[in-house]
Amino acid sequence: MEQRHNKGLVSVPLGLMPMRRVAVIGGGLVGFSTAVCISKSLPRCSVTVIADKFTPNTTGDVAAGMLIPHRYPDTPIEQQKRWFQETFSYLLTICNSAEAADAGIHLLSGWQIHQTAPEEKFPFWADIVLGFRIMSMAELEKFPEHQFGQAFTTLKCDSQRYLRWLESRLRENGGQIEDRKITDVWELHGHYDVIVNCSGLGARALVGDSKLHPVRGQVLKVQAPWVTHFIRVSDGSTYIYPGMSSVTLGGTRQKDDWRLSTDATASQNILNRCCALEPSLKKAYAITEHVGLRPTRSAIRVEKEVLLRGSYQLPVIHNYGHGGGGFSVHWGTAREATHLVEELIASLRGSSAKAKL
Ligand SMILES: Cc1cc2nc3c(=O)[nH]c(=O)nc-3n(C[C@H](O)[C@H](O)[C@H](O)COP(=O)(O)OP(=O)(O)OC[C@H]3O[C@@H](n4cnc5c(N)ncnc54)[C@H](O)[C@@H]3O)c2cc1C
Numbered sequence: 001m002e003q004r005h006n007k008g009l010v011s012v013p014l015g016l017m018p019m020r021r022v023a024v025i026g027g028g029l030v031g032f033s034t035a036v037c038i039s040k041s042l043p044r045c046s047v048t049v050i051a052d053k054f055t056p057n058t059t060g061d062v063a064a065g066m067l068i069p070h071r072y073p074d075t076p077i078e079q080q081k082r083w084f085q086e087t088f089s090y091l092l093t094i095c096n097s098a099e100a101a102d103a104g105i106h107l108l109s110g111w112q113i114h115q116t117a118p119e120e121k122f123p124f125w126a127d128i129v130l131g132f133r134i135m136s137m138a139e140l141e142k143f144p145e146h147q148f149g150q151a152f153t154t155l156k157c158d159s160q161r162y163l164r165w166l167e168s169r170l171r172e173n174g175g176q177i178e179d180r181k182i183t184d185v186w187e188l189h190g191h192y193d194v195i196v197n198c199s200g201l202g203a204r205a206l207v208g209d210s211k212l213h214p215v216r217g218q219v220l221k222v223q224a225p226w227v228t229h230f231i232r233v234s235d236g237s238t239y240i241y242p243g244m245s246s247v248t249l250g251g252t253r254q255k256d257d258w259r260l261s262t263d264a265t266a267s268q269n270i271l272n273r274c275c276a277l278e279p280s281l282k283k284a285y286a287i288t289e290h291v292g293l294r295p296t297r298s299a300i301r302v303e304k305e306v307l308l309r310g311s312y313q314l315p316v317i318h319n320y321g322h323g324g325g326g327f328s329v330h331w332g333t334a335r336e337a338t339h340l341v342e343e344l345i346a347s348l349r350g351s352s353a354k355a356k357l
């Protein structure tokens with residue numbers, strides 16, 4: 001591993017460096033991907049994931065797991081693009097390896113359709129997905145209510161398989177997993193050197209972030225193995241995403257709605273909208289309903305904060321607020337959070353080295 005040293009720090013041979021204890025709060029997509037990235041990149045860290053919910057009970061378990069970026073209005077577009085690029089490259093490498101089936105990652109081609117042609121015909125991610133092009137008139141004949149469309153091939157994660165795979169990678173790297181709710185981050189003070197906060201919507205209560213709110217999403221998972229292309233209406237209101245074990249039909253976007261129960265009227269509405277785009281779905285069977293709350297914020301929060309209580313300090317790296325686009329950017333944000341952990345550990349090393357002088 002490349003060792004980065006800040007100017008002015010005393011350099012200590014790797015073998016003499018103390019093990020640093022890192023606690024990752026959050027057992028969802030963001031918590032596990034961040035924990036895996038830290039345990040892989042920073043071998044002198046022991047990583048423990050602490051959470052009160054794990055797969056199959058996290059937000060990601062409900063998701064289709066498509067790699068189509070969402071926009072975060074207060075995150076610079078270059079940063080969103082970099083996160084998406086890093087996530088796409090990482091998952092494409094896994095998809096092209098013998099691990100693909102275990103990790104639940106596959107390529108998927110299809111169409112994003114628009115009622116009228118948008119101003120931006122080539123979105124910022126057009127050169128990252130594969131084979132992006134404007135749909136031909138012959139392709140558009142399938143969608144008489146839509147005048148414009150974009151065809152491309154992207155990646156899809158079978159969310160439950162991918163979450164289980166991440167959990168195995170963490171265990172393989174020596175990581176620990178603890179099932180418990182944290183009511184105050186200060187509970188971890190003295191037990192860990194660095195806290196990484198990947199608590200999703202839980203960050204609202206845990207660190208008092210009122211900028212974070214739920215956007216409720218209901219989807220159906222159905223059997224329709226003859227449907228092999230994805231279809232997405234450009235505003236994200238309706239989508240059909242074929243996967244390894246089912247087809248996900250969506251959706252709803254209900255801001256500040258905390259209900260986790262399913263709604264039969266919404267399910268019928270989703271099915272009607274999807275059948276209007278793909279009539280063969282009238283024959284879909286084994287239909288199940290699912291709800292998740294997207295942890296939504298105008299900007300994903302990936303940053304360092306040092307909490308103070310009296311003379312005590314608690315360094316926290318935040319990584320939460322991925323809303324409806326967590327699968328699309330999670331590896332990019334995990335890498336960024338890992339760099340922040342690395343910098344923080346280097347500064348701890350600097351202060352203990354200086355203290356010894
Ligand atoms: C219907 C729907 C469809 C979606 N489709 C897609 C898609 O196709 N593509 C895409 O990119 N994204 C999609 N998403 C978004 C994606 O699923 C989320 O962005 C992602 O799952 C968020 O992951 P997370 O780990 O931040 O949150 P969560 O999965 O909610 O995990 C939070 C974790 O923190 C833990 N936690 C919280 N507070 C505490 C506490 N105090 N103590 C201990 N543990 C705590 C919880 O137990 C849990 O383990 C979709 C989301 C929904 C709802």
Ligand SMILES: O=C([O-])CC(=O)C(=O)O
Nearest residue numbers: 217236239250251324325
């Ligand atoms: O919008 C989509 O294509 C799917 C999704 O991410 C969501 O429902 O949050």
